[in-house]
Amino acid sequence: xxxxxxxxxxxxxxxxxxxxxxxxxxxxxxxxxxxxxxxxxxxxxxxxxxxxxxxxxxxxxxxxxxxxxxxxxxxxxxxxxxxxxxxxxxxxxxxxxxxxxxxxxxxxxxxxxxxxxxxxxxxxxxxxxxxxxxxxxxxxxxxxxxxxxxxxxxxxxxxxxxxxxxxxxxxxxxxxxxxxxxxxxxxxxxxxxxxxxxxxxxxxxxxxxxxxxxxxxxxxxxxxxxxxxxxxxxxxxxxxxxxxxxxxxxxxxxxxxxxxxxxxxxxxxxxxxxxxxxxxxxxxxxxxxxxxxxxxxxxxxxxxxxxxxxxxxxxxxxxxxxxxxxxxxxxxxxxxxxxxxxxxxxxxxxxxxxxxxxxxxxxxxxxxxxxxxxxxxxxxxxxxxxxxxxxxxxxxxx
Amino acid sequence: xxxxxxxxxxxxxxxxxxxxxxxxxxxxxxxxxxxxxxxxxxxxxxxxxxxxxxxxxxxxxxxxxxxxxxxxxxxxxxxxxxxxxxxxxxxxxxxxxxxxxxxxxxxxxxxxxxxxxxxxxxxxxxxxxxxxxxxxxxxxxxxxxxxxxxxxxxxxxxxxxxxxxxxxxxxxxxxxxxxxxxxxxxxxxxxxxxxxxxxxxxxxxxxxxxxxxxx
Numbered sequence: 321x322x323x324x325x326x327x328x329x330x331x332x333x334x335x336x337x338x339x340x341x342x343x344x345x346x347x348x349x350x351x352x353x354x355x356x357x358x359x360x361x362x363x364x365x366x367x368x369x370x371x372x373x374x375x376x377x378x379x380x381x382x383x384x385x386x387x388x389x390x391x392x393x394x395x396x397x398x399x400x401x402x403x404x405x406x407x408x409x410x411x412x413x414x415x416x417x418x419x420x421x422x423x424x425x426x427x428x429x430x431x432x433x434x435x436x437x438x439x440x441x442x443x444x445x446x447x448x449x450x451x452x453x454x455x456x457x458x459x460x461x462x463x464x465x466x467x468x469x470x471x472x473x474x475x476x477x478x479x480x481x482x483x484x485x486x487x488x489x490x491x492x493x494x495x496x497x498x499x500x501x502x503x504x505x506x507x508x509x510x511x512x513x514x515x516x517x518x519x520x521x522x523x524x525x526x527x528x529x530x531x532x533x534x535x536x537x538x539x540x541x542x543x544x545x546x547x548x549x550x551x552x553x554x555x556x557x558x559x560x561x562x563x564x565x566x567x568x569x570x571x572x573x574x575x576x577x578x579x580x581x582x583x584x585x586x587x588x589x590x591x592x593x594x595x596x597x598x599x600x601x602x603x604x605x606x607x608x609x610x611x612x613x614x615x616x617x618x619x620x621x622x623x624x625x626x627x628x629x630x631x632x633x634x635x636x637x638x639x640x641x642x643x644x645x646x647x648x649x650x651x652x653x654x655x656x657x658x659x660x661x662x663x664x665x666x667x668x669x670x671x672x673x674x675x676x677x678x679x680x681x682x683x684x685x686x687x688x689x690x691x692x693x694x695x696x697x698x699x700x701x702x703x704x705x706x707x708x709x710x711x712x713x714x715x716x717x718x
Numbered sequence: 719x720x721x722x723x724x725x726x727x728x729x730x731x732x733x734x735x736x737x738x739x740x741x742x743x744x745x746x747x748x749x750x751x752x753x754x755x756x757x758x759x760x761x762x763x764x765x766x767x768x769x770x771x772x773x774x775x776x777x778x779x780x781x782x783x784x785x786x787x788x789x790x791x792x793x794x795x796x797x798x799x800x801x802x803x804x805x806x807x808x809x810x811x812x813x814x815x816x817x818x819x820x821x822x823x824x825x826x827x828x829x830x831x832x833x834x835x836x837x838x839x840x841x842x843x844x845x846x847x848x849x850x851x852x853x854x855x856x857x858x859x860x861x862x863x864x865x866x867x868x869x870x871x872x873x874x875x876x877x878x879x880x881x882x883x884x885x886x887x888x889x890x891x892x893x894x895x896x897x898x899x900x901x902x903x904x905x906x907x908x909x910x911x912x913x914x915x916x917x918x919x920x921x922x923x924x925x926x927x928x929x930x931x932x933x
Binding site: 434437438477479481509510511512513514541542583585603604605607608609610 | 723780783784785786802803804805806807808809903906907908909911912913915
């Protein structure tokens, strides 16, 4: 068989030097932000049982997960998401904790994307989860933090978009649609022409009004005026109640972050079926997909057999932040290169420890000749060599 | 909102391109550059803030999905075969035809209990169609004239795009069943839709208004 020992699997890549440091800078920034807000960090295993991600109320498409088996033949996956593992923890090890739980993570997720489409299969995400808080307060806190994360992209076009799938869910219930996968996909894709066809069965029935409202959902996005438009269109009391609540959250958010950076989309529905309230996304022009994605998931912890607890959270795509921001941070070059000849190997190593203890960056040269050390220092851009020759130490400026 | 930014739209080369250019002309855009394009692949519609990119159908989807083009005009056939994440906002109506299941004239495709073999250029569309019927079929991917497969005895039927049905007729084949109607669609990158809403909506509105005038 042909060996693949020189390449990485499609959708993955080695991150070298600048790329690596850009990712780490982005991650450190978010990590510092979340810690300063009092969040505690968790790391969940990259390997999880398939069952965590496949259950009636929380299913990931099985084609999109990397799978393997353990020694008992049980199916495992590389985690495609961090929220479900954290809900699992909240329902088990943290079930007796004082609420609210405020957790954050920085870790990779894995998705098996269609090949040759230029998609990353390994994505680094950092995000938060607020579990067991009072709904309005937690929603606002999550949104405020998402707005701050979006600031870190330094993008003039950055927008935070607020949605809520309760409009969609109520209309589906009113229309009595049980298997809503097709309709949900059409709404998600803002496919009004096809949605119109799918809803034509309600033509001439007393549900025509509700069908028309559903048909309008995908078009109800943009700035705050959309909410006025929705108020004219919606007629059911429960929908209008949801809308009033939504407007309140929107207005509050506009006081936290600037109004011209907040948009709404009442037709925002998610592929992940577990959201039960607000859904939000962050966009920047430089990146073709949402860079922040989150929402409320009140039934998830319950579905792991835990106490029912309201929860909200989001994840930010660290690769996207690193790409968009072009962190200019210099890759640290050592200040001193240490050369030791055959008689002073120990002295050289000890000298290295001494310098680094003083706060300098010092690299121990792993070659035999001083001329080699000089060439190496020139290539690496190191300005000073401390050379141990015999028992003498010599400082050489390069 | 920052809505004065340029819009880049990818057109499927060939007939859909001609139709779309005609649509742009009806909508009052200056299409002189589009009509005398030579071999250039990126063209400007002067004074409109719109760039036009010419690409093969499947590539239109790829460019829009990645957000390097904000919008695209592509046939429903390509959308169904290469599904992805983008908004499908407008049915332009032109380029109308259909996917159909066809085979030798007078034969009953569904007769018997044996597994059927179906030849097609569109394996994903074919698989979904038969999955919807709960039917196992063997799918053979063919690159060129699919009509040959049943004639040569390779397959029991074909799933292919049918416009007038002339090719089928001349080769002694007939349509057994329609699979899906096809027409040209406007697709939009989700982030562009949100960040360039006004400009994109203006263009879609113009398209909706004039699409009936294109044949």
